[in-house]
Amino acid sequence: MATPILQVRDLRTQFAMPDGIIKAVDGVSFDLYPGESLGIVGESGSGKSVTALSLLRLVPHPGRIVSGEVLFRNQDLLQMTDQEIREIRGRDIAMIFQDPQSSLNPVLRTGFQVDEAMRAHGKSKADAHARTIELLTKVRIPAAESRVKDYPHQLSGGMRQRAMIAMGLANAPAILLADEPTTALDVTVQAQILELLADLNRELGTAIVMITHNMGVVAGLCSRVMVMYAGQIVEEGPVEQIFESPQHPYTWSLLKSIPRVDALRHERLRSIQGMAPDLADPPAGCRFHPRCPFRIEECFTKEPKLLDVAPNQRAACWVTMDRARREMGADTLIDIHPGAGSGVRPGEEI
Amino acid sequence: MRYHVRSVAAFAAGVMLLAACGNTSSGTSDTPVSGGTLNIAMKDDFKTLDPAVAYDTDSWSVERAIYNGLLDYQGFTTQLGPDIAAAMPTISSDGKTYTFTLRHGVKFSNGREVTADDFKYSFERMLNPKTQGPMTGGPFWGSVSGTADFYSGKATGISGIKVIDPYTLEIDLDSPNQSFLNVLAMPFGFVIPKEAVTAAGTDYAHHPVGTGPFTLATWTPGQLLVLKKNPSYFGTPAYLNEVDFQIGVDAQVGFLRMQQGQADLVQPDINMPSAQYIQLSTDPTFKSRIVKAPNVDIWYLGMNVNVKPFDNKLVRQAFNMVVNKANQIKVLNGRGVINNGIQAPPMPGFVPNYNPLGLDAKGQSLDKAKALLTQAGYGPSHPFPAQDLVYAKVNADSDNLASAIQQDFQSVGITINLKGLSFPAFLDVTGKPNTTALSYDGWIQDFPDPSDFIDPILTCTAANVTANGGNVAFYCNKQLDTLDDQARGDTNSADRLKLYQQIQDIVAGQDFPWVPMYSTLETSVSATRVHGYQLHPVWPLVLTSIWVTGGK
């Protein structure tokens, strides 16, 4: 692949809360290549949204980026002045959000809000307006000329998200950060939006960072995927490879716990026992170890590094799935209980 | 407690005593100069300038400058003299017929000369129930022949008011009344021209026309009332060209304005609240500008003789020995004198150091009070029932005065609960029989004659009402009424005053419907450019003696 357009190095974002410092993003590093579609998956609280917000320095109060680099075209976004980062936002790197209902300003006309994305970056009013209609048409909003005058509440959920996407694409950004853009939508609308994003990715060459908790969304849209757990990346690699042969027990468990609509037989779901750790006081060693079926002694104390486990695939784990299968008969497990495979320290309660 | 309330008629009499000491006047020996404008800061707007209706000191302050009656007080005294009348009236030997000769050439400000018809018109209008004036229905004027028929509508005019010729007016009374000349001098007796009333329609109150030293130039309700000198005034012209009443100015702000030279007088007709009095008495500029004069008033606790436990005379007598009157005056910052009787100090017939119960210097005799209460059957086995003291909350002093009373009674083991009411509510509950047992009351004279201290507030007639009574003790003693009737008609002033002293003995030394406490001193202050400002014993404000130097 070409040179990365975005390089994130050791990003750490923390929230100072009354009961401690929440390490929401804790040492995240990754590269994004031009035109690719990268999925970031994880459950709520895994730090995937905060990662995306950190890239554009949009972390809400009381969050703070405490260290790291975000190199965009070799410039560190974290070191820029407020003015400089504002110029990047929406022009080079755009972001769209989960809930189009709440993410559009209810008192401003939809067209105006799309216009504004361009006018904030120097386009004239007339030009911006013409391009807005073009964009709305492109994201398949029917009768765009009249829709620009509508307020967000006059649009359906799907149309609102299309308008958001139009806003994101307004300045033909190099990168589009999409934070759970379909979660609030019905499945039929979700499918349309995902198709739209895939088309835009193909046609415009915009690199898309798709943040989602839905494995199916990643499977359909992304070429590469990063799995986050407790503020860290635990596994990363090409989509096919990760789904085919996940090496981190968390990724593996996650895939096993999702019912599939195309299942031919009723299989009992394999749930991951326990719950996500408290990020104010994360577990020592591997953060997944309290819930991991294959943990060994090292997992309790030593933090695993994100290392190559296969070509292009990296995982942060002392016991990758290959080893778990070999040594612990992973695939014969009926339920995924902590330490079930290794027999190390079994039997905790939920 | 009618004190400090705008709608109350407040009068001061007998001011000569203090005038002689020279501290009722802020004037200097400089020669008066004409011209200039006097600025007066007033808290409230004027109610009305219709003399038939107005019964409050603010309105009277202005009316006195606009109108004249037959008689007026001479200078700053309580001595009556002729005003529009050319001389004092001739009174028939039976004391019932008064004949007035009018001056020639007295003109209303509209240019027309005043005649006897104008007085007949003015009096009849003033007494006509349709005018809705307070003199309708009997007070003061009830002794004029034919008023009863006039009130009831049987007669279209008052037969006792007769125009003999344009300059001669005769007034007939049903019975002799030694206070009637004072009544004639009240603002209700001011003369107004019929055509002005007709022209003003229903709003004569705002379009007054009179004969006085000033005329009304403008009156913007809530803002400003301007008087201009009347060039055709028949008497000695005023020095001032103009008087501006700045309306709606709170007293605090009024004094600020005075310090800034924007106001010359503040609320000239009422006592200032204690807080301001203290403030001004320490101000280097203004402490020497403070003038004081005794008010003709009496403050007392009224005990309803028809209500337990005050139906027992022993209890009432005991109560008369408990109140620390000196302390009441202390609360008023010394602006008052102890009074154990029912007449005010400067009044004719006043008995100095009157003390029928042998009270101490504070007005107390606690041991005797306790003995009387025991005699009345109260003691440890039968404690005196707690009493409500009803009083009007009119300013910051009201509560303090009442609390002091509460403490006084605590010392003889009597519990007093304070019941402060708004002024209207206070008037309402104290004016109804069998409603209020104990109240903190005051009476401020209508005119400087002892009869005004008896008739409306201590007679059987005044007690025999169902509402709005002035006799808050609902006290009725036939013997007192007989003496009072006798005094009213007695043409010998020395005998007459003796009769009033007898009445005082009955009330304060025998029957005890009241606990008399004190009479107050009026206090006022003027700016340094004001000269000739004096407190009048009757009038709330006399403008004709004032001249100003410097300023506008």
Place this chain on the structure above:
Amino acid sequence: MASTPAIATLSSRPSNARPLVRVENVVKHFPAGRGQSVKAVDGVSFEIRQGETLGLVGESGCGKSTLARLVTQLIPVTSGKIFIGDVELTKLRGEKLRQQRRQLQVIFQDPFASLDPRMTVGDIIAEPLDNFKVMRGKARDQRIQELLRLVGLNPNFDNRYPHEFSGGQRQRIGIARALALNPSLVVCDEAISALDVSIQAQIVNLLEDLQRELKLTYLFIAHDLSVVRHISDRVMVMYLGKIVEVADSTQTYTNPKHPYTKALLSAIPVPDPKVQRGRRLVELTGEIPSPLHPPSGCRFHTRCPIARLPAPCAETEPPLEEKDRDHLAACHFSSDV
């Protein structure tokens, strides 16, 4: 995928079991001002069989949550009848209705919002027992412990407060409360939608285990079709206040008889890139019409890829009829789907 032993195959329960709940032509209209009304549920008939799990799917606004509240009589019907066993619920009022409702319990979506933060978990779980004065004292405490154990929580946690629990644990508390009175029907109204993926699976498994142990009947409502398909014996699909298809779960998914069902299924992403990229989306044009003014004829005709217009689709409402054995659909052209 690696193979694991199947715990229970689909349609393992008899399809001709006695119906526990019978819903006959139920209508629910909500007034919407100016004399209009939202036809949230507009003439729906179905039955829930003893011991089965009936899945109910549809997009937001299709009326599925309203239907859930109607079945449990949390809101009254506008017209139609609902029977539980032989008792006509819609006829009952007051105390009689309250007693019948013991059999019908609901597990709600938001486990946090539905638990009173000032009550201990024990009191929350025992609330239905207290309401119906079923048991008190020691028996009550034992029942609380039993229920906590049943849903996989430490029985000694009964004195704790909801905020001390995670989302998944709270949902277990919600389930324990629903089970307190031994209900015959449990309505799961988006009961797992707010949970994280890894926790969802715990709860789904728990619900399945409980059903087996306690012979429960479920009406399982969710917008996640994968989960519905996983847990349900039969699936019912709603569109704009109407049922468009009811069938055995496998039938519905493998052989849909209604174009809407087919479109819905095609839209669900499969978490397998190889499979997902080979799937074809049946795209639906336009938006869901307003339930204030539903389209004439077949309500789906405005978005239907196979509709024949105007007749019959825009003119005649297709009845919900058996297209195959035990497979009902409301479509004029179900054979073309």
Place this chain on the structure above:
Amino acid sequence: MTRYIIRRLGWMVVVLFGVAVVTFIIAFLVPGDPARLYAGSNASPASVAIIHHQLGLDRPVYVQFVDYLWRVLHLDFGYSYRYSAPVLPAILQRFPATAELAVAGVFVEVIVGLPIGILAATRPGSIWDRITMVFTFVTLAAPPFWLGLIFLYVFGALIPIFPLGGYGNGAPQYLFLPALTLGLGGAGYYARLLRAVLLDILPKDYIRTANAKGVTPGTVMFRHALPNALTVLVTQLGMDLGYFLAGVVVIETVFAWPGIGKQAVDAIFNLDIPLVMGTVLFGALLIVGANVAVDIAYTFIDPRVRY
């Protein structure tokens, strides 16, 4: 919209009727005889009784009330007992002064309160936030009477740059101090309100969206955040305006401002029932009117609101 306004006007009549009933009842429950005050407290019982009759106060209460309503329907609010003048002209004569003060007071509230609220909300927890909160606390807690006197003392007497009260026919130098006094207390409240509302709005998703577009902080505040705060502010403004219009008694008293509030208080002290009722009805009309105006304003501020 038209239907809505008609409906609201209908309600207005109902509200005003209710207000009339309640005021009338209260006026009759308050102890004291208006005739006594009208005649003067030294007036004799007989003359009070005659005036009582003349004023029609001896008729049954319901007769008086029906008579009152009937006259009000004909815009005849009766005669003031105290001023012997018709009530409605008396109110209308004084209303312009009150209106002027009310508008100026609201203006001060806005131009002082909003910037402070914005400052506090954009830097929560900062020293600025604390300073502004102290300011708002002080202005909120300071009794207007006291504040007015302080202003008069400082700017009228100590540094005599403003007149010591008075109306001056509405000249700006007369208006300044009363408007400031009136507005400052409100400004503190507005600052708090706006801070609270903005602290609620600023974390909203659409603000994040605006920031993600790269618009300037000023645009985010003034175009995205403030318009969303407007409904709350306008509600309060409307209430304030109505309240101010209905008469700001204390301020008018301190500053010798010839408005309807001062008049109303005098009327209450003097049991001037026709004037009290007239003022209350007039004030209620203004408050209800302000509320209707606010509701109509919503449709311009928030496109989601439709009637």
